[in-house]
Amino acid sequence: MLQTVPEAALSYSAFQRAEIGAAVSAVARQWRRMGSDFDSSYARIEPALLAVLFTAQERVADGALGYVPDVLGDAAPEPVYASAGSRFVGVAGDGLPVASLAYGAVIQAKAAVAQGMDVAVALARGGQHLTLASGTLLSDTGRAAEKVSGGAHRLKKWTRMLNPPSCGRCVILAGKTFWQSEAFDRHPGCDCRNVPSTEDTGDDARTDPKAYLDSLSEAEQDRILGSKANGQAFRDGADMNQLINAYRKAGAVRPAQIHGQHIKYTTEGTTRRGHAYWQMQQAQYIKEQGVTRNGSKYRQLKAPRLMPETIYSTAKDPADAKRLLKLYGWIV
Structure with a gap:
């Protein structure tokens, strides 16, 4: 806890x-x-x-x-x-x-x-x-x-506490415990706080990312997670860490056109160590492509990892949307 x-x-x-x-x-x-x-x-x-x-x-x-x-x-x-x-x-x-x-x-x-x-x-x-x-x-x-x-x-350890309203990058770090010697991971404008870690009893929305998101309105969830589609995906069971981390690298979320259809996809999680890689590999149409980096073979999926926005626009019904959210690694 x-x-x-x-x-x-x-x-x-x-x-x-x-x-x-x-x-x-x-x-x-x-x-x-x-x-x-x-x-x-x-x-x-x-x-x-x-x-x-x-x-x-x-x-x-x-x-x-x-x-x-x-x-x-x-x-x-x-x-x-x-x-x-x-x-x-x-x-x-x-x-x-x-x-x-x-x-x-x-x-x-x-x-x-x-x-x-x-x-x-x-x-x-x-x-x-x-x-x-x-x-x-x-x-x-x-x-x-x-x-x-x-x-x-x-003191030896600290627990990270939100100072709401908070952004997605901070929300997924809430409740993380780190050593006294570790630097505080922050972005410009970050106002999160430290709490001395003296015990581990109970929980609180300021140190529990999911509890914090669950306490917000749908509009606030959409804002923190990046879009209305991402907010809906969260409410449909998607993992907030997957949704927020999709944007952690500049340019990771990209638009494209496939067979005349506009889509939005992300490259995050599609390398061999990524969660989406293993989820997407279950589909037979998805294959690996090999890229040599620094003399070693680097594996990445050929197929794009569709963002929830594209999944909801192409899904046949809510059940199909959830199936696709799981396939593309949003539902863990």
Whole structure:
């Protein structure tokens, strides 16, 4: 069973969301003061903008440092070292200065103008870059402080918790347990949190991917899984990991035309180690093709792995759709 999320973890998550949201809003207000002369107007707003980010970093880090002993409660050992939120200020998750990260918004705006966009559109693009980068920066700051506090309290493992609303890539990682020494797997804008793994009792939608998806409306399921057809496939029994992972590599989902019919397919899962490979191999019309890579034989299926969108459009009836979903490896 997955770990029950402690009340302290839920309170901390709400606190971090509020802090990060307020900081991102303040950053956006500063960016709206930008003018057509990007460099001079940025020089004017930079002190206030960085002050917002530095203050938020310290507050988020302080909250994270206090979170670990709070969630451990009476079981918390004496820390082997102390830290402070101020030590996390001024540096981004990649080790570069926060000032460089913030100036990236100006670079984005200049690049947009170079592509022929007008100033207003260019500034909007720069603002989007800045708010996304700021949210990611502060989430990274919190997670870094969590890890430092975890080390001080000799934690060995963490459980990943969603901070809804969440994307598909995060949903399928919910509830995963990883070691203190492992890096947190995240994408830009990710705001998932860590929960110290001290016990394995019960479950919670924030650490149970299927429970989280089941709790959502059909429209939200469709959004997270990538399309209405994917959402329907999930409700018909398809594995959410298969559906979400179909998109994990750029260009894996492709359109094509076969015998005058438009289809959508994915290359994900069609190599010899993929689940779809073994499911599809059951059909007699599917054959392997051999490709030599690095001196070794690489096996892949010739037939395309149809996406649920194409399956539902070609199936004779619901029963046939489920048969095809299983054949193409969506229902495990």
